[in-house]
Amino acid sequence: MRTKTVRVLLVEDDDGDALLVEALLEEASAPFILARAHTLAEAESLLPDAECVLLDLGLPDSQGLDGLHRLLAKPDAPAILVLTGHDDEREGISAVAAGAEDFLIKGKVDGELLLRGVRYAVERRRADHAQFQLREAKLLAAERSRLERGLLPPALLQNSDVNLEVRYQPGGQRMLLGGDFYDAVGLPDGTVHAIIGDVCGHGPDEAALGVCLRIAWRALVLSGAPAEKVLRTLDQVLVAERHGEGIFTTACMVTVAPDRRSARYFLAGHPEPLLMVGRQIVDLPPSKIGVPLGVLPDYAWTGVDVPLPSGWSLACYTDGLIEGRVPDDVDRLGVERLCEILARHLRDGSDWMDSVIAEVTELNGGPLDDDVAVLLLKDGK
Known part of the structure; x- marks a missing residue:
């Protein structure tokens, strides 16, 4: 030897x-x-x-x-x-x-x-x-696990007839958490609230800020605060807790009525949700996207009311899903091409989430640069 x-x-x-x-x-x-x-x-x-x-x-x-x-x-x-x-x-x-x-x-x-x-x-x-x-790797894994529990918690939807599916995929080769977060809460009157958000940037500071916003959102919803006040308060929390000037967060907040036949959503600089009925994508009413949290003080976000037909499902997602590359094209994937991919997979069945994320990743030529979070609410009646 x-x-x-x-x-x-x-x-x-x-x-x-x-x-x-x-x-x-x-x-x-x-x-x-x-x-x-x-x-x-x-x-x-x-x-x-x-x-x-x-x-x-x-x-x-x-x-x-x-x-x-x-x-x-x-x-x-x-x-x-x-x-x-x-x-x-x-x-x-x-x-x-x-x-x-x-x-x-x-x-x-x-x-x-x-x-x-x-x-x-x-x-x-x-x-x-x-x-x-080895010790550093174990500490990092433990920190990641704690942040993951804070960013991506179990939903509070016990005894609710709204079904929930979620997916999360970290961006790039890091296999680390960014600032994407989501949550869903059912109230005693039957109303279901959900949020998905994306803190700009990547790293433990962004993830910690996402945890802070997600916990604040849950507390406000459980306290019965109106949706408009929830967003204004989250904006104040973000400004107070962010680690640098210019850090902002996009968010989509959805409220499903107790009868499950209508919903209202608010957009803070975030992609609008996708409404599906059966195996078809349904156009939503024109909406104002609004500015992200942490950009304009005292901004007033307005909601968009949507009727929900029987058998509906509503998908909220972060922009990592639409910012992937496309072969032989300088433009990003975008919402229109995402809908084309989704429509094709819907024809093959309702379990589309993993297959759509996989195809978007494949079109990108490898792992997506940004984190991807998807929250899917489904009519359980």
């Missing part, structure tokens, strides 16, 4: 001690590439190319553990073995406590011991780095 070559940086100002180390490595026939620095400043410039550092604690520009601390503070610092004199064993122990992998006493080391020490230090640093990456 071939032994991997290790890049070693010797930081030693004494030529005699440096020569001894080189001789010990030659004696052990060690597969090392050895570089030397005479000062700590020189070592700092050579550090990115090293896998292991043999560090003397007495240098012209560094004494004691100061040099060790400076090297360990560098990003992706390599493994460090400290070289001490005969009378400095206590300092070597202190160096290990400060982060060195081990210490070696000059004059008491042969080639084999030096070889094992370097290999052990390198492998231990690799194992520590792998363990750190």
Whole structure:
């Protein structure tokens, strides 16, 4: 089995001690590439190319553990073995406590011991780095799970005759949450409220803001606040909680009447919903899209009333579904072509959500750049 070559940086100002180390490595026939620095400043410039550092604690520009601390503070610092004199064993122990992998006493080391020490230090640093990456991945997964529960919660539609289906697909290769959110709530009088929203941008700050808005929306709906007041209050919450000036959120809010034969929806800079009856897409009344939340203070959003025939379903979605690319076309997919795709899949049956998202993704030539959320309300009567 071939032994991997290790890049070693010797930081030693004494030529005699440096020569001894080189001789010990030659004696052990060690597969090392050895570089030397005479000062700590020189070592700092050579550090990115090293896998292991043999560090003397007495240098012209560094004494004691100061040099060790400076090297360990560098990003992706390599493994460090400290070289001490005969009378400095206590300092070597202190160096290990400060982060060195081990210490070696000059004059008491042969080639084999030096070889094992370097290999052990390198492998231990690799194992520590792998363990750190694993912990980071677990923390990231836990954070993602918490944010996902906040952005995409279970709906409060117990004992409701309105059926709900939802889909969420993160954008790009990130497989991380953005700022898309949705929720649905049924009230004791039979009214069903639903919202889908999209915080501009991507990342944990946007996701946290989406969680904040979604929770505020649910609280306002459960308190019985009128739809117009809900949007105005969400606008105020957004302005107060956003992490940067200019951050806005689009939203579509829907209220389905208790008799299930009418609905009212509000658009805050968001694509309008799609109404389907059976296997047909039905045109909605002309609507005013309105401005996104967080753009104009004291803006008044107006609702659009829609009659709902028997067997209706209403799809709300974020713009990631219509902003994908189309082969041989400079324009984005758009609503019109989405409706063409949806109409074709409706003819094949009512379970269209996964197949439509898959086709849009395929037309894009790979994962969509933006997150996609779809909320589908269906007449259960």
